[in-house]
Amino acid sequence: MTKEYNYRSLHLDCARHFFSVETVKNVIEGISYGDLNVLHWHLTDDHAWRIESKKFPKLHESSVQYYTQEQIREIIDFAKQRGINVIPEIDMPGHNLALLSVFPQYSCKGEPVTPAKARGVYKTILCAGKEETYTFVEELLDEMIPLFDSEYFHIGGDEAPKDEWKECPHCNAKMQELGLASYEDLQGYFTARVCEILKKYGKTPIVWNDALLASNLPEDVVVQYWTIDHAKPMSNFIEKGGKWIYSDMFDVYLDYPHSMIPLKKVYDFKPHLYKSDVPRIDQLLGFEACAWTEHIDNEQKLCEHIFPRVYALAERACGEVHTDYKGFKARVREKVKLLEKAGIPYTKEDWWDPKGMERFKDAVSFYLNMVLIFLKSKVVDE
Numbered sequence: 001m002t003k004e005y006n007y008r009s010l011h012l013d014c015a016r017h018f019f020s021v022e023t024v025k026n027v028i029e030g031i032s033y034g035d036l037n038v039l040h041w042h043l044t045d046d047h048a049w050r051i052e053s054k055k056f057p058k059l060h061e062s063s064v065q066y067y068t069q070e071q072i073r074e075i076i077d078f079a080k081q082r083g084i085n086v087i088p089e090i091d092m093p094g095h096n097l098a099l100l101s102v103f104p105q106y107s108c109k110g111e112p113v114t115p116a117k118a119r120g121v122y123k124t125i126l127c128a129g130k131e132e133t134y135t136f137v138e139e140l141l142d143e144m145i146p147l148f149d150s151e152y153f154h155i156g157g158d159e160a161p162k163d164e165w166k167e168c169p170h171c172n173a174k175m176q177e178l179g180l181a182s183y184e185d186l187q188g189y190f191t192a193r194v195c196e197i198l199k200k201y202g203k204t205p206i207v208w209n210d211a212l213l214a215s216n217l218p219e220d221v222v223v224q225y226w227t228i229d230h231a232k233p234m235s236n237f238i239e240k241g242g243k244w245i246y247s248d249m250f251d252v253y254l255d256y257p258h259s260m261i262p263l264k265k266v267y268d269f270k271p272h273l274y275k276s277d278v279p280r281i282d283q284l285l286g287f288e289a290c291a292w293t294e295h296i297d298n299e300q301k302l303c304e305h306i307f308p309r310v311y312a313l314a315e316r317a318c319g320e321v322h323t324d325y326k327g328f329k330a331r332v333r334e335k336v337k338l339l340e341k342a343g344i345p346y347t348k349e350d351w352w353d354p355k356g357m358e359r360f361k362d363a364v365s366f367y368l369n370m371v372l373i374f375l376k377s378k379v380v381d382e
Contacts, residue, residue: 004319007245007286009038009087010310013255015045015098016119017293018065019302025078026299030307030344032082033335034314039079040154040288042089043067046097046116051088055143058102062115072147087206088148091156092137093126093190100124106133108168119294119370123163128190129170138197145201152222153203155194157211160187181215188214195221206245209234222285226253231274239279246271247288252313254305255292259362263332263352266312267325287317295370300345307339307346308332 010031014024028039043050048063051072060066067075076086098115100107107113108127116122127133145153162183165171171186180186188211195205195218206222212233224245225234238244247253251269253261266289271278278284289310296302311332329352339346354362 005284005286005317007038007288008036008314008317009040009245009286009288010036010306011040011042011247011288011290011292013042013045013291013293014050014067015042015293016047017297018048018050019293019299021067021071021075023299023302024075026303026342026344027306028075028079028082028084029342030303030339030346031310031314032084033338034311035318036310036314037083038085038087038286038288040087040089040290042091042292044090044098045095046120046122048115049098049102051090051144051147053140053143056102056140059099062102063098069147076148085150085152086148087150087152087154088144089154089156090141090144091158092194093128093187094121094158094160095156096126097122097124100126103136106130106136108164108171121159121161123161125160125164126190127168127170128165128186129168129172129174134193137194141194141197145198145203151202151204152206153198153201154206154224155191155198156208157187157191158208158226159210162187184213185216187211188216191221192216192218209237209244212237224288225273226290228274231276235273235276235279238273238283241280241283243283243285245285245288247290248272249290252287252289253292254289254309255294255296257305257362257366258309258347258351259354259359260366261309262354262359263309263312263329264325266309267315267328269316287313289313295366303345304347307344308336308352309347311335 012027049059050063050066051060052066052068053059079086097113100113101115104110104112106126107124113124165183165186175186178189180189191207191211198205204222206224209223209225209227209230211217212223212230222243222245223237224247226247226249252266291306296305315328336346
């Protein structure tokens with residue numbers, strides 16, 4: 001099997017729900033059967049901080065369940081033995097309620113907050129106007145970065161509402177000092193400051209494509225495309241030769257059930273930007289399937305969502321021409337045998353491509369449950 005793309009990845013969210021070291025190893029073992037070579041490990045979010053910090057122990061202690069630094073090294077070594085690099089994600093400036101519940105002084109208002117209990121986008125984020133925010137972030141990353149030996153380091157940058165920045169005297173003073181034209185450009189400045197920290201360690205930063213709303217985003221970041229909401233700036237970035245990763249949520253988000261994204265849909269996808277073709281493909285590093293875990297809280301469900309759909313993405317990333325779905329399914333059956341031997345759960349073949357009323361009912365049930373959880377949430381900022 002050829003390896004056309006050097007970046008062949010699964011994103012695993014262990015912030016929304018915590019998964020044991022053994023479960024993470026099982027996921028790594030399973031994706032290795034498909035010749036993937038990256039695990040993008042989402043370790044911090046509004047819900048929890050999952051990395052032990054010896055400098056700031058209240059961070060991980062507040063989340064109760066977390067990975068010790070020794071366990072992180074153990075997982076990285078396990079992955080390396082299977083040809084897989086582990087790329088961490090520490091999201092900023094948004095998705096930081098867990099951090100700010102311990103250190104509220106680094107938000108704009110400095111008021112007490114609690115970690116999230118439900119899905120949502122929260123308005124309280126890191127303050128980009130306070131110089132002490134950058135001092136803290138640098139001290140924190142100085143501890144976190146050396147834990148991971150990958151070339152890349154993901155710093156998120158998605159879903160960062162500017163509501164509090166607009167009312168913050170520190171943020172507005174910083175914008176005036178720098179002559180910034182928009183609050184999105186203030187995030188661009190924030191991102192640039194964090195990128196400078198990463199570059200001290202020889203790391204290449206990755207951000208989600210929301211970050212492209214800033215006109216001053218550093219040109220040498222890698223951008224991960226997930227949302228059609230910002231397809232136009234993504235297209236401009238690609239056209240200028242920017243390096244990127246494809247993770248369109250409607251093609252390769254594996255937290256959605258098979259009734260919404262069946263195996264064949266993952267097999268058939270071609271890179272696109274909403275309704276437009278990709279302007280150029282030469283700077284595409286590769287593909288990443290994403291397993292977010294707002295609705296996934298145990299290993300059985302997690303692995304059933306990932307396997308075997310991730311193998312369809314793997315073949316795309318390896319440069320396989322997707323014209324023989326029947327042949328692909330035959331290859332998947334061989335991989336399933338490996339999963340069974342390793343005791344790793346997966347979705348059985350009769351639900352790889354659900355059809356008819358069964359598929360419709362399952363998709364509607366998932367969607368309605370997602371909406372209900374959102375509406376019932378008392379935590380999401382109004």
